């Protein structure tokens with residue numbers, strides 16, 4: 001009896017460990033320090049000063065390059081001989097330290113950006129005492145705005161999770177998926193379908209989404225005709241593949257989310273878009289993985305910038321939750337699209353990350369400040385009342 005119980009227990013541990021690894025198996029060192037570009041993309045030609053943006057944004061598109069420091073951005077600039085990010089005229093630096101560690105993880109880093117509160121590493125939308133925090137996405141929803149999340153990882157992974165979920169630990173993927181049922185989010189696109197259907201509690205969240213009026217799809221091209229209403233696209237059972245194998249998924253998802261949110265009859269919108277795998281390439285010290293992912297994020301950024309130029313009431317922000325890899329650029333050739341990189345760690349680093357802003361209210365983002373300030377600035381720019389804060 002005791003022996004059988006022990007076997008059962010070990011079995012459970014193995015299954016659990018496997019599930020966690022299934023979302024965390026991207027950290028193996030590759031040590032590939034050089035990269036030559038596979039396909040250059042055209043950068044938008046923007047005469048920024050000729051555009052009359054409104055002073056305050058009705059819409060905010062927050063783009064997070066997970067693990068994207070200045071090294072990662074400059075590797076992209078080098079190989080593509082310019083990036084759309086360079087069209088964003090207001091630039092600052094963000095300090096990323098968490099409440100319990102000088103080096104943050106994506107849970108605490110995402111929660112600081114989404115709620116304005118520093119918390120412990122691994123936390124998702126809760127403070128150091130485990131108390132639920134209200135996120136900018138939830139405040140937007142409460143104030144009649146549309147909301148959306150797009151990610152190249154599972155939609156339940158730490159970065160998108162910290163905008164919608166409230167859980168003690170980032171590994172609680174099924175509970176995080178459950179939290180998607182607790183808001184009125186208009187659109188979310190990312191991997192992680194299994195956390196919605198193959199659940200310990202037996203709930204089928206896809207059925208629940210259908211009952212709540214969502215159109216649920218599993219492929220971004222398959223939902224092309226969906227132009228408004230509520231949309232959930234679960235593009236992979238777990239994480240999406242890397243940039244070489246997922247095509248234009250991130251750009252198409254970003255454009256689709258913007259289209260849905262701008263067509264819905266809301267008082268503006270908040271959208272977070274994540275390039276998740278810049279972090280994974282950096283953990284692996286793989287120059288090609290990192291740089292390819294930065295280029296992919298920059299292509300998605302073009303969709304946001306085009307919308308902001310047209311709309312004039314939209315703010316586009318690009319930043320990171322932390323830097324990964326202690327990455328530097330040690331050499332390069334812009335005409336050959338070649339870069340030589342170096343890394344100081346296989347983990348996250350403590351350095352400041354850049355922040356770039358474009359459009360309505362963009363000038364607020366210059367300077368050096370804490371990641372929690374990003375939330376405060378968005379909250380103020382949206383004109384949400386301080387007395388309405390939880």
Ligand code: MG
Pocket residue numbers: 066106153157158159160274276279
């Ligand atoms: Mg992430």
Ligand code: ZN
Pocket residue numbers: 067106279280283324348
């Ligand atoms: Zn990481």
